[in-house]
Amino acid sequence: MPKTVHGLAAALPLANVDTDVIMPKRFLITITREGLAEGTFADLRFHEDNTPRTDFVLNTHPWHEARILVVGDNFGCGSSREHAVWGLVQLGVQGIIGTSFAGIFYDNARKNGLALAMVSPEVRDRLMHAASHEDGVNYTIDIENRVIRMGEAKLPFEMDDATQTAHLEGRDDTLNSLEFADAIRKYESGLGERQRVRVIQ
Amino acid sequence: MSRTLYDKLVDAHKVCDLPDGDMLVYVDFHIMNEYTSPQAFSGLDQKGLSVWRPEAHLSVVDHVNATRQRDPHDAASKLLIDNLEANCKKHNIAFYGLGDRRQGIEHVVVPEQGLVAPGMLIACGDSHTTTYGAFGALGFGIGTSEVEHVLATQTLRYKRLKTMLVKIDGDIAPGVTAKDIIMKVVQVVGAGGANGYAVEFSGSAIRAQEMSGRMTICNMAVELGGRAALIGADQKALETIKGRAHSGTLDFGGLAWNSDAGAEYDTMFEIDAAEIAPLVSWGTSPDQSVPVDSLVPAETEGMTPKAREALNRALNYMDLRAGQAITDIEIDSAFIGSCTNSRIEDLRAAASILQGKKVAGSVNAIVVPGSTYTRLQAEAEGIDRVFIEAGFDWRPESGCSMCLAMNDDIALDGERIASSTNRNFEGRQGRGARTHLMNPEMVAAAAIHGRIADVREFLSEGAE
Numbered sequence: 001m002p003k004t005v006h007g008l009a010a011a012l013p014l015a016n017v018d019t020d021v022i023m024p025k026r027f028l029i030t031i032t033r034e035g036l037a038e039g040t041f042a043d044l045r046f047h048e049d050n051t052p053r054t055d056f057v058l059n060t061h062p063w064h065e066a067r068i069l070v071v072g073d074n075f076g077c078g079s080s081r082e083h084a085v086w087g088l089v090q091l092g093v094q095g096i097i098g099t100s101f102a103g104i105f106y107d108n109a110r111k112n113g114l115a116l117a118m119v120s121p122e123v124r125d126r127l128m129h130a131a132s133h134e135d136g137v138n139y140t141i142d143i144e145n146r147v148i149r150m151g152e153a154k155l156p157f158e159m160d161d162a163t164q165t166a167h168l169e170g171r172d173d174t175l176n177s178l179e180f181a182d183a184i185r186k187y188e189s190g191l192g193e194r195q196r197v198r199v200i201q
Numbered sequence: 202m203s204r205t206l207y208d209k210l211v212d213a214h215k216v217c218d219l220p221d222g223d224m225l226v227y228v229d230f231h232i233m234n235e236y237t238s239p240q241a242f243s244g245l246d247q248k249g250l251s252v253w254r255p256e257a258h259l260s261v262v263d264h265v266n267a268t269r270q271r272d273p274h275d276a277a278s279k280l281l282i283d284n285l286e287a288n289c290k291k292h293n294i295a296f297y298g299l300g301d302r303r304q305g306i307e308h309v310v311v312p313e314q315g316l317v318a319p320g321m322l323i324a325c326g327d328s329h330t331t332t333y334g335a336f337g338a339l340g341f342g343i344g345t346s347e348v349e350h351v352l353a354t355q356t357l358r359y360k361r362l363k364t365m366l367v368k369i370d371g372d373i374a375p376g377v378t379a380k381d382i383i384m385k386v387v388q389v390v391g392a393g394g395a396n397g398y399a400v401e402f403s404g405s406a407i408r409a410q411e412m413s414g415r416m417t418i419c420n421m422a423v424e425l426g427g428r429a430a431l432i433g434a435d436q437k438a439l440e441t442i443k444g445r446a447h448s449g450t451l452d453f454g455g456l457a458w459n460s461d462a463g464a465e466y467d468t469m470f471e472i473d474a475a476e477i478a479p480l481v482s483w484g485t486s487p488d489q490s491v492p493v494d495s496l497v498p499a500e501t502e503g504m505t506p507k508a509r510e511a512l513n514r515a516l517n518y519m520d521l522r523a524g525q526a527i528t529d530i531e532i533d534s535a536f537i538g539s540c541t542n543s544r545i546e547d548l549r550a551a552a553s554i555l556q557g558k559k560v561a562g563s564v565n566a567i568v569v570p571g572s573t574y575t576r577l578q579a580e581a582e583g584i585d586r587v588f589i590e591a592g593f594d595w596r597p598e599s600g601c602s603m604c605l606a607m608n609d610d611i612a613l614d615g616e617r618i619a620s621s622t623n624r625n626f627e628g629r630q631g632r633g634a635r636t637h638l639m640n641p642e643m644v645a646a647a648a649i650h651g652r653i654a655d656v657r658e659f660l661s662e663g664a665e
């Protein structure tokens with residue numbers, strides 16, 4: 001797992017971009033994680049007849065190659081669908097810079113190595129502005145040092161310790177947690193009879 | 202030291218601290234649906250893991266199933282439904298599928314089956330799992346990777362949230378419902394205003410609500426970004442879960458699940474219940490709502506360019522004019538359903554408006570009871586007749602249906618819907634569809650008028 005995310009940044013200034021917009025429901029009828037790149041932002045990227053919408057930033061030069069998105073407030077709100085994160089990653093997005101992210105989206109991103117950098121509104125606006133320049137600009141999200149590098153500038157971002165560790169180690173959380181199986185068994189042994197849910201089949 | 206209800210719930214479920222700063226919390230009960238679980242089961246298979254405690258999970262079919270008939274409407278939805286059933290069989294997990302009286306929208310089914318009690322920690326691969334906070338239980342939505350984690354370990358990695366108290370005192374006016382209370386909260390706190398917070402609701406207006414209304418309030422707390430919503434347990438909460446299939450099997454301490462007097466919160470909001478009017482959303486975010494007797498908002502002097510752009514984008518998508526009266530907005534469809542407002546109490550309330558009235562000829566009106574059990578109860582009470590005689594399409598199967606349009610109930614491009622659901626996002630009910638959120642009585646009133654209507658006119662009629 002990389003300790004930095006480096007690449008071209010695209011500005012997506014809309015606030016409250018929800019998971020229905022990131023991954024419309026028609027792409028959710030699947031039992032695998034694959035094949036979701038085409039669904040990502042589908043209604044913003046394509047007309048109904050599947051021709052690209054030229055007014056959407058990721059369809060324009062140079063941003064069709066963007067690796068980083070700079071986004072509006074409250075990105076990823078709405079449903080819990082992890083498909084939204086899978087799709088973004090499959091589209092090539094490796095990092096997102098914003099002021100606030102919905103909680104479930106934030107956790108889903110961490111599980112899939114998508115780095116979410118939380119910055120102040122001032123920093124976001126500055127990065128958004130710079131990312132809109134027609135030549136395109138590259139940013140580096142340095143996870144280890146929790147800074148975004150833009151040329152010589154170093155701008156701090158927020159990321160909790162556990163999320164940072166998960167990104168740096170790139171571990172599998174499920175397998176890692178099973179190392180604490182004894183603690184789980186001990187907790188369970190302290191549960192009363194009527195604290196053990198048994199769903200009637 | 203005084204503790205908040207939220208902190209008590211987290212403390213009681215903490216299994217251990219983890220070296221990286223997270224903790225493991227124990228999940229008492231976990232619910233799955235057909236669309237956010239398949240990849241979790243395949244994850245288990247790939248890693249060669251088994252389910253830690255199969256009896257603590259329940260699967261229901263709700264998101265993709267058809268509601269006009271029992272059989273899946275297409276091969277893709279059938280695949281998802283069959284896949285869930287096969288996974289449950291394989292791992293010996295309870296499965297409430299099509300044709301089962303217990304089937305329905307997960308958040309309607311769980312309380313109905315008595316599978317919630319104050320003090321529980323409940324997780325589900327669905328954001329509206331906040332609903333269970335109405336009972337003083339900690340419910341929250343998780344992603345598919347976390348579903349895999351709960352299946353394999355019966356725990357979740359967890360980071361404690363900040364706490365927010367929303368206190369609502371006073372009496373609500375006639376015509377105002379729990380839906381309006383929570384839409385008001387979303388308006389005040391803002392969509393995303395509670396990101397990173399667990400939100401507790403208190404105050405006399407909350408206490409006065411029955412459990413159905415409290416569930417509506419906690420359900421939509423996720424629209425302000427709350428990862429958890431909570432209301433302290435009281436006698437009402439305990440009464441409501443009596444006489445259910447699982448009643449008597451669960452006891453986590455009942456009335457103990459309340460915040461201590463003097464407990465401190467990271468942030469607090471106060472709202473005067475008397476000032477809440479029946480609300481209607483005009484935009485594409487749940488915080489974009491106004492009282493039904495007011496106007497579609499217009500640009501104002503001090504507006505930032507960003508706010509102006511957001512307003513105009515929403516108006517453009519919704520095809521509305523600034524300054525237009527809300528009650529002048531004509532609708533194409535009316536939808537009563539979803540985990541926010543499809544319980545028996547919601548159906549009774551909407552039926553009381555429809556009694557003896559007819560849906561406007563131009564309106565396509567649909568009602569989808571939240572669960573099969575709810576539908577059967579409504580039919581026993583004759584509520585189905587009221588809907589049908591008024592011109593509503595009373596669906597014989599239950600599910601999420603047009604709340605998110607993952608089945609065949611998809612709104613057309615440009616279709617305008619008065620909807621008792623929780624999200625008015627672009628494309629939510631169909632590509633290009635325009636959703637106006639409101640309470641179920643208001644949906645009924647809008648269906649009758651063919652345009653958005655003030656439900657209070659109907660109330661005074663009844664009083665004459």
Ligand code: SF4
Nearest residue numbers: 329539540601604605
């Ligand atoms: S009814 Fe709507 S909001 Fe509720 S679980 Fe179903 S899709 Fe989600």
